[in-house]
Amino acid sequence: MPRFAFSISATDGAARRGAIAMERGTIRTPAFMPVGTAATVKAMKPEGVRGSGADILLGNTYHLMLRPGAERVARLGGLHRFMGWERPILTDSGGYQVMSLGELTKKSEEGVRFKSHLDGSLHMLTPERSIEVQRLLGADIVMAFDECTPFPATPEQAESSMLRSMRWAKRSREAFDGGEEHAGRAALFGIQQGSMIEALRRRSSDALIEIGFDGYAVGGLAVGEGHEAMCGVLDFAAAMLPAERPRYLMGVGKPDDIVEAVRRGIDMFDCVLPTRSGRTGQAFTLDGPINIRNARFAEDRDPLEPGCPCPTCTTYERAYVHHLVRSGEILGAMLMTEHNLWFYQRLMQGLREAIGERRFAAHSAEFLTRYRSSLRRRP
């Protein structure tokens, strides 16, 4: 198997269908990566995650470096062995989460000093340390360490933040290339920043391409700008990134966000939404999300989503899941999460097939009309 080979098998407008071949397995694109924050996709066994159709997971550098610790994971044989997931894992750089800690952090050109939210202990993340942590975890796809520009930002803030991220991208590349092991097996992605400003996104892309990466992420979106503004940025930002490399929209998103991003040429996604909202009672369906805690489901004998082939829907009725979630039962979180992961993977499979058959416009219009009309019906 190649270290990292991205091939595009079909395009439809800007949308692309393809695959990333890596040593640990092939990632069908457009791909959705379930989030396995603390070395587990919450409430799921790895075989269940794979059963939903996931080709790759995301692991969180910030959480894992604090607990159980990157060096410990390395001593235990790496994250794949530790958590029983044999396929590819992408790790984020930790930057986004460290900077969300607010007053617990101190930023400098060197990196970010921060206090652990677990025990208050002091830590430092730099481009070099982030790459080292991701190497210790054994990530297949490593993300450059960057600063996710806050929203909203003034043009000056956006430029200065983007330029720092580009300097950190270069240091990330150098740290990655200095590590024998990584250079041999893993891939490195750079992250475009520039807030909502086209010229900054262009300069960021040019800087990243100059450094050279295996794939390119769009960062700094899904930070509160809203669906329309996000689409507006993607209208210009996605096409700036090399067509022959996978494009990854970080932290996105809702099903309709994903459809619109695929339309604009994005290939990879990650989001906690299917797992987190599953634990709080929100089930995704083609007719829009439903909150299974709602009293109207107490004796509803339909599955969560009629027609869904997932293990939850082929075995249980809404009334049962309603009971479990209302009762705070762990099995409720398990069944809801599994359904939502299947929903997201079916969404991606539907998009891939539509692109392959060059009917993305019709497919996405049909999906969005149905999905959103229900949202309007139940405000």
Add this chain to the structure above:
Amino acid sequence: MPRFAFSISATDGAARRGAIAMERGTIRTPAFMPVGTAATVKAMKPEGVRGSGADILLGNTYHLMLRPGAERVARLGGLHRFMGWERPILTDSGGYQVMSLGELTKKSEEGVRFKSHLDGSLHMLTPERSIEVQRLLGADIVMAFDECTPFPATPEQAESSMLRSMRWAKRSREAFDGGEEHAGRAALFGIQQGSMIEALRRRSSDALIEIGFDGYAVGGLAVGEGHEAMCGVLDFAAAMLPAERPRYLMGVGKPDDIVEAVRRGIDMFDCVLPTRSGRTGQAFTLDGPINIRNARFAEDRDPLEPGCPCPTCTTYERAYVHHLVRSGEILGAMLMTEHNLWFYQRLMQGLREAIGERRFAAHSAEFLTRYRSSLRRRP
């Protein structure tokens, strides 16, 4: 299939190996019944429970009558359909839990009036209503409504409580026989009371036998009397119950409790210990229980129990489960519970085989020596 047919295939001293054949499946005895309080064995899918070797589950009448409600479960097709468990289910009578509510209850000859711990609503449990609830749930084995005599009790309290339970046993039998559906398919068990007093246990057994039941339970143990006192009561109490009927020791217990009760002729057990302690980090092993949260397991690469064939032990290391449980991850509860259920079912299988080969004494001595020596080593 017969409605209820108990056969004994081997005996070794007072210990018996056998099987209960019922419409929904055969229950190998001695049997351990995992507890599915709120229509779920916590943190487990039904296929995982079955995978551990369980032939029958226990459901809690008290919890289910309050949420989702017995009439609702009946409208939804019964408990088996609701929770996706096709094999036999035994339901308790609700009496034990109602009387644990303390000041929220008011006892009379009629039954027990109580306030729901969920919403403070008023309810009444009588022998007639308990049997009706268990019928609505669709239980395969129905328990007579009784009063679990508190411990300690004076001889007068013990006698008066036992006599009331015997009057309630008769009313339970009459209510059960009045229900067409139950009489056709389900089995009814009576419950021996009498506290720690041999003469009272004898009178209770005689009264139950006079009424006539499909099986007989020993009630009023595992209430704080301790292992030795429990064994002391079983020394006389078990043999008072008809040899040709299954004997069920309610709410027991620890692995060594189970071994000693099987030695004295008990055939069935239920206990929350493997599930509840799994969720708090206690894993059962042949070398005694371990608390996986302990720092010494942080980099332990053994499975929870070396040699255990369960899905947790064949996939994960202690270090991983330690991390999950310490991090409060749902998967930690899932993996720990599954291991513990397998441990209990392997314990029962080992006892059944030892009885079949008439080596119960040697087998139990070996098991107990190993299990307890480790308990002494780690005070």
